[in-house]
Amino acid sequence: MLTIYSDDHHLHHGRSELMHGQLMPCFEMPSRADHVLQRVKDRELGQVRAPHDFGLAPLQRIHSADYLDFLKGAWQRWTTFGRDGDLLPSAWPARTLRRVMPTCLHGQLGYYSFDGGAPITAGTWQAAYSAAQVALTAQQAVQQGARGAFALCRPPGHHAASDLMGGYCYFNNAAIAAQAFIDQGHKKIAILDVDYHHGNGTQSIFYNRSDVLFASIHGHPEAEYPYFLGYAEELGDGAGAGYNFNYPLPAGSGWDTWSAALEQACEEIERYGADIVVVSLGVDTFKDDPISHFKLDSPDYLAMGERIAKLGKPTLFVMEGGYAVKEIGINAVNVLEGFESAQ
Template identity: 50%
Template sequence: MRIVHSETTKARRARTELDGGQLVPPWECPERVDMILAGLRQAGFTEVVAPAEHGLAPVLAVHDAYYVEFLASCWDDWRALGREGEAIAWIWPTRTMPGRRIPRCVDGRLGHYALGADTAICAGTFEAAMASKDVALSALAHVLTDGGPAFGLCRPPGHHAAVDQFGGYCFFNNAAVAAQRALESGLSRVAILDVDFHHGNGTQQIFEARSDVLFVSIHGDPMTCFPYFMGHADEVGEGDGAGYTVNYPLPEGTGAEVWFHVLEAAKARIAEAGCELLIVSLGVDTFEGDPISAFRLAGDDFLEMGRRLAGAGLPTLFLMEGGYAVAEIGTNVANVLTGFEQGSAGAK
């Protein structure tokens, strides 16, 4: 298992998140990276390599150019106004105020490009997002050239980032960037399997009208769970992409028996679609102790998750998404990768 990590992914250290009507320290923090690295070392994954730099072209292949420019300049524009706090959106286009023009001021642009008020932009955000994308692409390069699996320790995560919006701690959609690069490298169809507790709304939005990427997500029912406005079972793709979006929304409290039953259905759909590469958006916030999620997977269930993912029989790229029980996140991630290696060895 190739492990790819960059210390630059920790350059973003936001201080504020709007949660329950209060500004609190964000659940997504640099310490998550340290705990994952410690868990990997303890499990025997001791070789960690740095990514190569891949520039902006892969980002611009899936994200709007004006959005990318906004992310690059937002912090400096915000600070130029003499503001001490972090850049947080506070007004948005709405159903009755559709926002057909992008404002020039940073406050208006924040509202245009932000999904919600949960995610601040601070010093180091753009640099960390660039490094996170490089981690994903370098891990992908290993899978494509070597055929063996790889884990990209991405931070910030990516699956909530849409073509031209950020939120849910996500700025560039790492899985989408990697999938597009894989297609440009000659593959015909790629599967993105999102196992994070929260629906990957950004990944769905990027690919919902395309048939070369199959997006499959197992997540908390958006009727009660973030991001609320996408991820229902009847969202199956549009136009050429009809049938290539597959959503499995599950109720709060879902445990391993039901979750693994749905995982097998997801694997069957991936096999049916003839996908040549599996990208796993690996969120471990399905853990029973996660503070902002509501599934009930135990630590050992992540070993089984890895074994079952190996059963898909595809070249596999794991990219880190969510998981906020920081004390356990390293063990849970390591269990998935260990289980995958066990499952792969058993299949030989």
């Protein structure tokens, strides 16, 4: 299987995040992608290539122009204040406040964020831009006939909405790739999100559309991030009614429970008749993940890949979460090897 990867991800490295009342080193770190890349090479999964540059146009199909402009210029504006620490929001337009656009940097940062989990650093724009190009290059390989391709994206993307960053995510790489398939003539794309956390950004982008089906298996938002989206009754709206499927599961769920939800999601994708499947590949469902609470073990990821392969569709895998850094490469590549073995 072809892997697309860019070293530009090293340009983005947040210094700290708030967890349990303490500032801690960011769980989303460059070594995550490094471990996955090394495992790809060790297992001789296939060729590793650098991405092509498709420009901003494919990103503009998903993200608003004002959001892109803000993110591109935020760090330079921050440095004019003489600052060199991570740029993080401190206020958001919550329920009792108006969604107006302030003129100041911090106000705009809160407007374009839904949490404090997406620090902007000197290299964030380039890293996120390159991650989107990684996804688009892998998408091109599938479009041109590959049975499967792996976009080793970092930063991840599935929490990013059209004009919101959060949850370590800036550009929604899976959504950008799905839109590219639509723009290149496909009528039905399915996005299967297997990350522990609900892909709230992806859901919001396609919630009113029938040309992209979204199915997500995740920790129940009653108790798990992102808390405010990902419930089973969210089934789409307008033209998208009946094309959104959430499978929220309780903490402690193991392979038996999780794979039953996967089977339901795959059955919906089969009924839909998708031309292409895009997998938001998070492996933070692992039993030892430091910020998640499912109990999948490394061999389970082989079975996951095998079931996805049984859909019989060209498949693009887009890297999302996974924070047990020592095992992230094993688990991510197991999904890909399981998929490949089921030919």
